[in-house]
Amino acid sequence: MKVLKKRLPFWVIVIAVMTCTIGVAVVTTAVLIHQDTVAASKQAMQTRILKVAKSTAKMSQVKQVIRASNGGATTNLQTYIKPLVKRDDVDFIVVLNHDLIRLSHPLDKDVGRHFSSLQDPQPALKGQTHYSQRAGVLGPEYRVFQPVYDHGKVIGIVCVGVTAKNLNQQLQRQTRPILIGGMIGLLVGLGLSVLLGMYLRYLLLGMSPSEIAERTAQQTLVDDALPEGVVAINRRGLIISTNQTAQTLFQQDLVVGQPLPSTLRDLLFMGAAVSQATTGGIEVTYLDKQLLISTNDLWVRGKRQGQVCLIRDMSEITGLINKLAGTEHYVSSLRGQTHEFMNQLQVINGLLELEEYPRALEFVGQITDSYHQDLGYVTDKIKWPAMVGLILGKSKEAKEQGIAFKVTADSRVPQANFDGQVEVLLLRIVSNLLDNARDAIKQPDAQSVISLTLSQTADHLKIVVQDTGDGISESVRQQMFTQGFSTKGEHRGYGMGIIQAAVSRLRGTLTLADNQPVGTRITAVVETKEALR
Secondary structure (H helix, E strand, O other), rough: OHHHHOOOOOHHHHHHHHHHHHHHHHHHHHHHHHHHHHHHHHHHHHHHHHHHHHHOOOHHHHHHHHHHHHOOOOOOHHHHHHHHHHHHHHOOEEEEEEEEOOOOOOOOOHHHOOOOOOOOOHHHHHHOOOEEEEEOOOOOEEEEEEEEEEEOOOEEEEEEEHHHHHHHHHHHHHHHHHHHHHHHHHHHHHHHHHHHHHHHHOOOOHHHHHHHHHHHHHHHHHHOOOOOOOEEEEEEOOOEEEEOOOOOOOOOOOOOOOOHHHHHHHHHHHHHHHHOOHOOOOEEOOOOOOEEEEEEEEEEEEEEEEEEEEEEEHHHHHHHHHHHHHHHHHHHHHHHHHHHHHHHHHHHHHHHHHOOOHHHHHHHHHHHHHHHHHHHHHHEEEEEEHHHHHHHHHHHHHHHHOEEEOOOOOOOOOOOOHHHHHHHHHHHHHHHHHHHHHHOOOOOOOOOEEEEEEEEEEOEEEEEEOOOOOOHHHHHHHEEEEEEEEOOOOOOOOOHHHHHHHHHHHHEEEEEEEEEOOOOOEEEEEEEOOOOO
């Protein structure tokens, strides 16, 4: 069977199976109808010949000749019976006297002779009507023996019958339409089987069910192994495909055949996600994750059957980018300081050669103060290169907008041996807090300041960001952690949600308070060890 399946296409097997099924059904039906027809025909034949036999036995002419024959007369009924045979459509009517001498017969030469089988008519002599199927003078015959009564006594017998040859010819005429109908049904079934096989081939794209099952299993394994999440829906919004990555990203069960939750449908298959599908996708924020999504239509034979969305979690990548960007800022700052130090050393060398010793000492003091303000102060307090780089970058952005940026004197991070994912989350919290603080100062002036405090203990890190912006009203505070809520316009309102989600993952707390004299102070206290286990 396996060899047969490999050699024959699936649709050919379907045609063969359907043809055999229909053929067996048609043949079985035809055989059963044929048997019923034959049985009914034989029953009708028996009823007919019995009726002829009874009517013949009641004829006075028949009784009169039988009585005469019983008395020794040589008269017969040959001339009288032959018209009855034609009239009643039987093959023979044989009249026997009490001694079983034929008084009529289809063959004239047998009239006056004993019946061919003396045992067969014996029950009729005893007054019993009975049927017999036995070979006679005309060949195999179906016949009935009917007693002839005269004043309550059996005086003779009437035997009426048909030959097997004649009966078979009648049966052939009656069953021929059944056989023709069966052949037509078989041909129609064959045609329908071919059409069904071709239609199945069209529906299954030329593949067999085993191939489809194998490909589906392989596709499921591939989908679950993809780093991207996959979610596909049909035109009614029902899920037709998803993978484990997508369920992990969205932290909920996505069941095939069930409607996609409205929040995810709006996020993945509405608006910008669809319009930007051809440009490589767009970045959106969901819970604490930054996602890159790309949505495309599903087309089958020129018809739009649904949509599919690829989702990539960019949170870790973004965190690594922030970390690398911070390191880059740090390295760039060191490179700039090195170049500046070389120039300053040349100035110091020139002053020494000119023996301008007081001026040289003054210049060295200025260099020390500048280094301490720009870099040294931060690196002395915070032994965390990625964070130092991030601070330098954010400080530069703030100064470009006319906002002073400072790291408070009580900041202290003596060592930064954080787990990689913990470090990414910490950088994300600080980066978003500083961005929000900068955005809160809408009209910078000489009094605009952003301050950062980082204080590390054995298992915790305290982050405090203060600004001199307009502050946050009570009504805004009640909604500021709701994803999508923003006072800055459309397509905003994700920063505080990202901060809160990251703080929650690090088992921390987040508090808001008014800054003095103006602005806002946000404090986050998070765990730095065993936080993600």
